[in-house]
Amino acid sequence: MGKHDRMDTFGVTQIDQAAYDKKLAYVLKNCKCKDCPTYVPGDANAGYCFPLIGTSAKIQKEKDCICKTCSIFKEYELNHSFYCTRCSQVCQMSKSEGPAAHGN
Ligand code: SF4
Numbered sequence: 555m556g557k558h559d560r561m562d563t564f565g566v567t568q569i570d571q572a573a574y575d576k577k578l579a580y581v582l583k584n585c586k587c588k589d590c591p592t593y594v595p596g597d598a599n600a601g602y603c604f605p606l607i608g609t610s611a612k613i614q615k616e617k618d619c620i621c622k623t624c625s626i627f628k629e630y631e632l633n634h635s636f637y638c639t640r641c642s643q644v645c646q647m648s649k650s651e652g653p654a655a656h657g658n
């Protein structure tokens with residue numbers, strides 16, 4: 555098992571707002587979405603893997619996902635893709651492995 559909680563990969567349930575903002579800024583600084591062929595220029599924010607960012611309002615079509623080349627992906631041991639269209643790491647994890655995957 556990795557060092558990160560699989561249902562709270564970024565540890566956001568254990569930190570206050572200031573720490574959340576700091577971690578978000580760190581993710582955005584390192585995020586590679588803006589170099590990705592799927593990304594639509596002008597979209598408000600990237601860092602779609604991070605909780606509460608939400609999916610993109612502009613991206614309609616999945617082309618390629620370069621998350622696997624991102625330092626955040628490696629540092630936080632992420633294992634999904636297309637966070638911009640499919641929702642965050644924790645969201646996709648809970649869909650595929652959590653209670654929602656069992657009919658709820
Ligand atoms: S893993 Fe993907 S969405 Fe998350 S910060 Fe890196 S490039 Fe952005």
Ligand code: SF4
Binds near residue numbers: 586591
């Ligand atoms: S989440 Fe993946 S597919 Fe979407 S813009 Fe970022 S790198 Fe590209």
